[in-house]
Amino acid sequence: MQERVLKVLEFTKIKEHLLEHVSSSLGKEKAISLKPLTNLEEVMKAQEETDEAVKVLRLKGNVPLSGIFDIRPHIKRAVIGGMLSPQELTQVGSTIHASRQMRRFIEDLTEEEIEIPILAQLSLEMIPLVELHEAIRMAIDENGEVLDSASDALRTLRNQLRTRESRVREKLESMIRSSNAQKMLSDAIITIRNDRFVIPVKQEYRGHYGGIIHDQSSSGQTLFIEPQTIVQLNNELQGIRVKEQQEIERILIELSAQVGEYHAELDVIVKVLSDLDFMFAKARYGKKIKATKPKMNDEGRISLFKARHPLISADEVVPNDIMLGKNYSTIVITGPNTGGKTVTLKTVGLCTLMAQSGLQIPALDGSEMAVFGSVFADIGDEQSIEQSLSTFSSHMVNIVDILNHVSYDSLVLFDELGAGTDPGEGAALAISILDEVYKCGARVIATTHYPELKAYGYNREGVMNASVEFDVETLSPTYRLLMGVPGRSNAFEISKRLGLKEAVIDTARTHVSADSNQVENMIASLEESKRQAEVERDEANELLKQAEKLHKDLQKQVMEYYEQKDELEEKAKEKASDIIESAKKEAEQIIKELRKLRIEKQAEVKEHELIDARKRLEDATPILSKKKKKNVQNTQKHSFQPGDEVKVLTFGQVGSLIKKSADKEWHVQIGILKMKVSEEDMEFIKSPKAVETKPVATVKGKDFHVKLELDLRGERFEDALSRVEKYIDDALLAGYPRVSIIHGKGTGALRQGVQEYLKNHRSVKNFRFGDAGEGGTGITVVELK
Incomplete structure (x- = not known):
């Protein structure tokens, strides 16, 4: 992509807004270097990355990306044997800690069965480096100070330092509390000069304490003297400090060597954290502008629904539907100045650059964008004083460059094509330029004032007229884009509204050709027809929604009826079975009693009579039928x-x-x-x-009755897929718009198999996991065509 085009379409401002959402200098570096990609697979992967980050932000609200530093210079210096400062080692430790936090965060998400394959793979690339992180944490605090716990030797030396300092202070405090001190000292305090303890002595008493003079006040009346009695103690302190510094350097060199050993793992951590920071910055920016993930293609199709210019305030911007590349490859937009033609051009151009950069676009869900090999734009006043070029000449320089490089996979945006010269010649040039670009197979959107180009869309196949709407009543543009309707001149209506005499307007009308009047009347009729069609379409859509709701309600009632019927039948069967079982038990009890009676009382009851009685009881048992x-x-x-x-x-x-x-x-x-x-x-x-x-x-x-859900839990994989196939066919015959398949969570193999089958089924419109109240990832909700 040409840098000039990125600047003209204000893509640089998009990157500036993106920078507001990065968490580290690593993410900032990636945002600054962001450029549109031209390979479909790379663009789709970038969009998937952003979409996963959007999903995580939607579910969790925030991501642990604090404490990340650009430690690449530290790693390089450690590799060649350099000693890192405590602050640099702290940054290394902080970055390792951030990587561990991020890895744990993503692992928790995957355990919740949230589908984030790209983030999961990135987190696995980061080695935790627990030992290095703990070594740095135990040796250096968050402020970059080396801790006593860094080594036993350092702890011993610092204990010695504290002991010696305490003895020096005791001696000096006894001096400043003496009876003569008030007279000889400028102030009864102990201070430090050149890392040695001193006291402030008046100039005239310099010889009383002896020792070494380290400094004097600006007036020269006070000398900072190290008394002779503590010189030896200060010398001992200084010696211990030297040893302390040597021990600190040894510790830092050892830690730096460990950083050098893990340079490869640290480089990976830096790269992954950079990618993650950038992904979530894109997601946060998309959330701010209420953007959605576009479908991507490499066939030049653009379908934008309620698209908004991302740099215009949401309170002011007017959303528009813009289609290009399916039934027509060129759009010619006509209409008044300040009506929104240039905003429309920039909206399409910016959405294209954003989509190809992996950013989500400010349009409704379901919008589709194409991946172009190049985007060209000739927009705005290109007058160049330095090169002594007029506006027209500057435009022509750009257009010549475009014609020299345009190809079938290009998107070309012309603003006021042919303007700045004689109207007749300008219109002829505009038509010729559009024809030349059209022959290359490129996608073109051009704005113009020339009436000749209004007929261009009717005389060329693959060209669509469009205009920006103007409200004559309020004398202001509505900024709505009207596809299929060329713009018309509103000069007479506006003049009349502003008070110009009717006679003057009538005279002006006589100077306009009959053909022009006819065209203007035709355009006015088209505008009115389009408005009426939009009203009727909205009414039809509303009726359709009501009908679909009624249909779903009726289907739901029918399903509830069948389910209730089945439930009642089942209860009736269970009740009948209980009654029968009870009757059999009672009969058996009677027979036992009869036998007992025959044995005990010698009653005349024959065995065959008992058998006949049991047979009659069994014959009396009702047979249940479905x-x-x-x-x-x-x-x-x-x-x-x-x-x-x-x-x-x-x-x-x-x-x-x-x-x-x-x-x-x-x-x-x-x-x-x-x-x-x-x-x-x-x-x-x-x-x-x-x-x-x-x-x-x-x-x-x-x-026959088909249930609204299919339960596959406990099924074998092959049997489950066979049941899914039959169930989808039955649901289609039953006319269900939506069904549910319960596969459970488990290992995920059954869920994946079911969804792979649904992806390739010609009658499946869409599918998704259930909501929290529907069963979550243990159930797949299927929408049928």
């Missing part, structure tokens, strides 16, 4: 006719006969449902005197 008995008598006696009122025995519902089908079954209307029923399953009720035949609403259905 289906109700048909009322054969009624169906045989009556000859059914259209309009008859009948009872469908299977469902226990009353309906009316519509017509008899070729397979000798009847179409029966039950409420809003229409179904096919055999004569054996119907009971005649009555025939109406007169039947008015009216169209009836139909609902897809089957003559």
Whole structure:
């Protein structure tokens, strides 16, 4: 991509806003160097990375990315044997700690079965380096100070230092508390000069204490003297300090050597943290501008729904639908100045650059963007005083460069094409330039004032006219883009609204050709027709939504009816089975008593009589049937006719006969449902005197019940997929718009197998995991076409 184009389309400002969301200098470096990619696979991967980061932010709200530093210079110096400072080692330790926190955070997400494969893979690349982190943490504190615990030798030396300092202070304090001290000292304090303890002595008493003079006040009246009695103690202190410094250097060199040993692992940590910081910066910026992930293609198709310019305030920007590359490859936008034509150009250009950079775009979900090999833009006033070029000349320099480099995979944006010169010649040039770019197969959006280009879209296949709407009543643009409608001049209407005399306007109309008037009237008619079509479309959409809601409610009621019916049948069977079992037990008890009676009382009860009694009890046991008995008598006696009122025995519902089908079954209307029923399953009720035949609403259905969910838990993999295949077919026949498949969480193999099958099923529109209240990742909700 040309740097000039990135600047003209204000992509540099997008990067400036992105910089506000980075957490470290590593992320800042990546944001500054961000450029659009031109390979579809690379763009899709960048979009997936951003989408995963967006998912994590949506679920968790924040990410532990603090404490990250650019430690690459420290690593290089450690590799060649250099000694790192305590502050540099602290930064190394902090960065390792941040990597461990981030790895633990991502591992927790994967344990919750949140699908983040890219983040999971990145976290695995980071080696924890626990030993190095602990070594640095035990030796240096957060402020970069080497701790006593860094080594036993350092702890001993510092204990000695504290002991010696205490003795020196005691001696000096006894001096400054003496009776003569008030007279000889400028102030009764102990201070330090050149790392040695001293006291402030007045100039005239310099010889009283002896020792060494280290400094004097600016007036020369006070001397900072190290008394002779503590010189030796200070010397001992100084010696211990030298040893302390040597021990600190030894510790730092040892830690630096460890950093050098792990240079490869640290380089990976820096790279991964840089990538993660950048990914979440993109996600946070996308959240700020309410962006969505676009579908990507390399076929030049752009479908933007309610797209907004990302640099215009959300309170002011007007969203627009913009389509390009499917039925037409060129859009010519006409309309008044300050109407939003240039904003439309920049919106398309910026959304393209953002999408190809892995950024989400400010448009509704479902928008689609193309990956272009190059983006060209000729926008704005390009007048160059330095090169002595007029506005027209500067534009032509840019256009010549575009024509020399444009290809089939280019997006070209022309603002006021052909402007700045004679209108006739400018319009002719604009048409010729558009034809030349069109021949290359590039995607083009051009804005213009020339009326000749309004006809261009009607005379060329693959070219679409568009305009920005202008409200004559308020004399202001609405900034709405009207696809398929060229812009028209509103000069006469505006002049009239501003008070110009009607006579002057009428005279002006006579100077306009009949063809121009006809074109203007046609455009006005198109605008009115488009507005009316939009109103009717909105009304139709509203009616469609209501109808779909009603249809879903009815389906839900039918499903609830079937489920309740099955439940009642099951309860009835269980109750009947309990009664039968109880009867059998009672019969067995009676038989036992009879036998006992025969043995004890010598009653005349024969064994074969007992057997006959048991047989009669068993014969008396009712046999349960899943289906109700048909009322054969009624169906045989009556000859059914259209309009008859009948009872469908299977469902226990009353309906009316519509017509008899070729397979000798009847179409029966039950409420809003229409179904096919055999004569054996119907009971005649009555025939109406007169039947008015009216169209009836139909609902897809089957003559058997299909549940709204399929439970695969405990199934083998092959058996489960076989059941899924049959269930989807049954659900389609039943006309269900949405079903649920319960596969459980487990190892995830069954879930993955089910979703792989759904991906390739031609009748599956979409699928997703269940919400928290639906079963989460243990259930897949499937939308059917």
